[in-house]
Amino acid sequence: EDQVTQSPEALRLQEGESSSLNCSYTVSGLRGLFWYRQDPGKGPEFLFTLYSAGEEKEKERLKATLTKKESFLHITAPKPEDSATYLCAVQPFMYSGGGADGLTFGKGTHLIIQP
């Protein structure tokens, strides 16, 4: 069974204080690892997809990296508007085919950036 564990559950930072969020995963075969941002009362907003170990992607103050067992979301010099819940999800490779590609999500990291 695919599993995704995110840590920490909650993180409070001062504006400008850089940090990293962790996503550990167990999957029989990884097709892709996704990061989403979710604001209160809204649906998840797509941030990144990573496909292979060693891959990195950046967007503004966010940088996502991937190894064979975990992914990190690095946030550099965060601002209060970066406050949100960050969700990690895996898309398994379906050896049996059939096209099923639903995501398995972690519980998320609730990030608060204080001014």
Next chain:
Amino acid sequence: EAGVAQSPRYKIIEKRQSVAFWCNPISGHATLYWYQQILGQGPKLLIQFQNNGVVDDSQLPKDRFSAERLKGVDSTLKIQPAKLEDSAVYLCASSLVGGQGYEQYFGPGTRLTVT
């Protein structure tokens, strides 16, 4: 480009009543997903459609939940009869085509409260 539309945004019902949710995916997106997000958890896949055919409904509680996608566009998710544990946000997502390289875009969700 218009995003994924969902209605209603909020619904309160009593246990044993029935309820239906509607989703209109991004224009041209062939794949549609329904996820259930319980408070404090990540989204959990309920069902995946490719055009108007079901690809994966392995996690759908079929004794009370049903879903359809008519003409390969809009979709409806129904719960009958509802239980207290069905209280959650129901998220609809769509992607251009299932598989690697196609991100899933989420709607705002429908928050269901069962009393």
